[in-house]
Structures are given as structure tokens and as C-alpha cells.
Amino acid sequence: MKKWKIAVVGASGMVGGELIELLEKRKFPVESALFFSSGKNKSFVKFKGKKYECSAPDLKSLCDCEIVFFVSNEEVSEKYAFRLAEKGIWCIDDSSRFRMDKRVPLIIPEINGELINEKNKVIAGPNCTLTPLAVGCALIHKKLKIKEIRVSTYQAVSGAGRKALNSLFEESSLFLKKSFYRKSPQSPLPHPIAFNIFPQVGSFDYLGYSGEENKVSAELKKIWNSKNIKISVTAVRVPVVRTHCLSAWIKTEKNWTISSLEKIFLNTPGAKYLKNYYSTPLNTAKTCEVYVSRLRPGAIEKEFAVWLAGDNLYKGAALNSVQIAEEINRKYAK
Template structure:
């Protein structure tokens, strides 16, 4: 098998580390590996598959002779992704910088792989919550089309970075030990006001934008339209941060254009690649974030009719947002390109 020169930008972060785990787990065909990060992380050593790698500071010239560049995300993507592409690398980017660019494919390989061939050097990974949702929507959309989506997300703190994980842990400890609880990270460290996340829910992810929706909520709207290539679907979202370490959950209500029973929906979902149906109320079987963490699949349960509309379904969807919601989706894009001779 042909092997490729791969660079990982953001190698020291959560998504970068997940890239490495997946490359090893999936026996990804690489012969050269370059680990890149910001200047403050440069010089660190990462041991991977029996070899020690020195993390380098990312610059435009870091991508000379790189064929596949996996970007973990962040504002640096806007600068370095075009530079990497200019040097011949195919960039698969986890940031929001290029998702809505009409020249950049926004891809979930199980959902719209045909978009990949239109790339011009950069391919965008969707938002983690969008990926998890469209994995559950696609087989239903293909069967009966979808008229309207109402989604509420319950997003793990790891989506806000390691600092949010650490703060949740410290807040729980402080509460148990009857110490004062400090909040410095959520909804975002850059915001002027912060709230406790332990034993609490925060209905605020990212900044507020038009009509008092958050940017995270509007990402789910715009990205779903682009991925499904259907701008007629009505979509409204509420995104909530919850005191869970890993795996996002979503309550999704869909109004369809034709009849589809819960039994039929379960069969469609069970046959869709990357989806596992866990739905047996008699056995109290349904997806939960605790048991879907570190799993590659998206889990769907609580599938039932919404009888308030002619053709409605409710479902509960859970997926590991660092795996399928970020690193795995990017690696799968690269694998698809290799399999179809697009690199």
C-alpha cells in the first residue's frame, strides 16, 4: 500500500492526540509524520508507535513535502491552511474558518462523500454537534426527506477544552469538600462573566449573534443545510453545556414529508454505516454519554412518533465529539481520498 507524508497541526491538544490514537488504531498508511503546534508547545516530545517526535512550531514552510495535513482547529487555520494547500498538501481542517466558504467542501464521509472531489486543497470538518446530528438524519432524509428539525444539544465540557474538564473536576471536589467554588472558564474563558458548571447547565455555547441565538446554534443550522445540500429545511437549535466530561447528546425532533414509522426508522438507522441503534424501553436501553465515550459510532435511541404533526419523529442521539465529532471524521475523509485515488 502506498504511504503518505502526514502533518498534524495542534498535535498536543485533545483533537491532535486523538488523531494519533486513530492513526495507530486504524493502521493509517503514513511513512513520514510531522507534529506541529504553536510556539509555546514547540520542543515538547511525543512518543508514538515506538518513536519519539519533537513538536515543531507551525509555519507555512512546515508543510513543504506534506501530502495530508490534519488540522485540529483554532484561529491559526485561517492563516496556515491556505499556505499548506499552496505547498501541495490537502488540508482537512477542524476549525470553523472555512466551513461556510462555497469553495470548500464541508464533509461527513458517510453523508456527502461526493463533495470531496470538489476540493481545492482544503476540506472542512463540520462542527461536532452537526456531525453527530446529520449521521442520524441522513438515512431518514434519503427515505422521506425532512421538512423541519428542532434540536437541543447537551454538550460535554471537553468541547470547551482541557481547562473546562479541569474546572468541572475542581468544582465537584470543592463542592464535596464544602469549599468555595470558583468559575473562570465557562461559557468561555474570554467572556466577561463565568458560571459554575458542576451540578448546573449553561444554555450558552459560543457568542450570541443575530436574534439572540448563539454562534454554535447557527452553525448547526447553516452547516446542516450545506451538508445535505437542502436549504429548504427549517432548522432551529438550542445548545447547552452540561457537566459531562465527554460525548455530546442531542434531542432531535423531525417533521418529515411522508410517513415513516419508528420501526422503519430504526431499520434505516441500523443499516446506516457508523450508526448503532440502542432502543428498547422494556430493557431501559438507550444511548448515554458515559457509555459512548471513546466509541467511533453515533448511537440513536428513544425513537418514537411525534403525534402533534402529520409525519413526526423524536429521537435521542449521542456521540463522542472528540472522535466522530472531530478527529475520526477528519481521518475518515483522508481514508476515503486514499481509497478513491483522490490524493
């Protein structure tokens, strides 16, 4: 059986940690593994019972690999991905750098895994916020043609990386001990997040949309290959550790009944339909599916409402990358 020489760039981060754990848990066939971080602080990871020290990446070491997972930041992906792809190395990128690049397939394997091919060795994984919507409603879109989506997100703090999550813990502890709110000095977020929420994820454009809102809309259209869908998004950060939730109103072209929608949701790959209960961040964390619940008719014709949820660190990032690698292994292991 083919085993792969892999590298994880950003191994010491939130997504990197989950990715390493999933590669091991899902028994991805690894011959050798290299783990990289910024190299600014000492950091270690554990893989298959062995402890590795992370170091800063360099082109020469990365060139010895066959699959490189990029889970660090846009600059690092920009610096290495295409240079490695030119040498025939698969690059699976979780940053937003290449998601909308025409040369790069934006992949969720259950939806468009067939686009993975040897001519495009840089592959992007999508923004973690749109994943529950993209996966959960993919079959509905295929069968009933979704025309309009209105969605508000409830995004976990780990979606903004380790410093943001540490800020949530630090700010919460300060409030519980001393009864006052203060934004942690290490926080990359615009406000204190402990016991707070704010409708800002990224910076605002000239129309008033945040970066995250624009990403959800553009990336969903690319993944579903449906540029005419109308999508309105409000992205909100909430003081939750992991799992992004979304409240969506969805209008289709074709008619349906609630029971016909239920049947479609029950058959949607990668999704779990919950009929008499609903998902919360605590009951979905570290699970592989996205969840569809609270299905009900909307106020206007052919519109329904749903509550969607999915672990941003799993299906929203690390798991999706591992599934892309599994698809590469299935198609190209010689």
C-alpha cells in the same frame, strides 16, 4: 503501498491527541509525521512508540507534507490552509474557519465523501454537535425528506478544548473539598461548569441565537445539501467529559410508521440504532458510531422524537478527519 507524509497542527490538544491515537490504531499508512503546537509550552506526543516534541508550525516544514491535519484554531487554519493547498497539499481542517466557504467541501464521509476531489484540497470537518444528527438521520432525510427539526443539545465540556475540561475537574474538586462553587481562572466558559448547566455555547447574535446554534443549523443544511430545512436549536453545555447528546423532534414530508423508521435507522451508515435501551456519554465515549435511541412518535403529524449521541472527540472531530484521510488514500494513493 503508498505511505503519506503527514503533519498534525494542534497535536498537543484534545482533538490532536485522539487523532494521533486513531491514525495509529486504524493503521493509516504514514511515511513521516510532524507534530505542531503553539510552541508556547513544552509538549510531547507519542506516535508508533516514538516520542516527539511539538513545536510551533512554519510554512517550510508544512510544505514538506502531503496531508496536514489542522486541529488548532481558526487563525492557524486561515494562515496556512490555502497556501498549502495551492502547493497540492491536502488540508483537513477541524476548525470552523472554512466550513461555510463555498470553495471548501464540508465532509462527513458516510454522507458526502464523494465530494472529496483533487481540485478542492482544503476540506472541512463539521461542528461536533451536529454530527450525531447529520449522520444519524441522513438516510431518514434521503428516504422521507425531513422538513423541520427542533433540537436541544447536551454538550460535553471537552468540546470546548483542554482548558475547559481542566476547569471542570478543578471546579469539581474545589466543590467536593470545600463546598463552594467558583469558576476556574483558566476557564473559557461563561459560568462555572461543575454541577451546573447553561444554555450558552458561544456568543449570542442579535436574535438571541448562540454561535453554536447557528453553526448546527447552517452546517447541517450544507452537509445535507438541503437549504430549505427549518431548524430550531438550543445548545446547552453540561458537566460531562465527552460525547454530545441531542434531543430532537423531526418532521418529515413523507409518511412512516415506527417500524419503517427503525428499518431505516438500522441501515444508516455510521449509526447504531438502540431499540430497548439508550445511549449515555459513559456508554458511547471512544466509540466510532453515532447512536439513535428513544424513538417515539411526536405530538404532531409526521413528527417523531429521538435521542442522539456521538463522541465529540471521535466522530465529532478526530475520527471524521482520519476517515477523510482514509478516503483520500483510497481515491488518490498512487
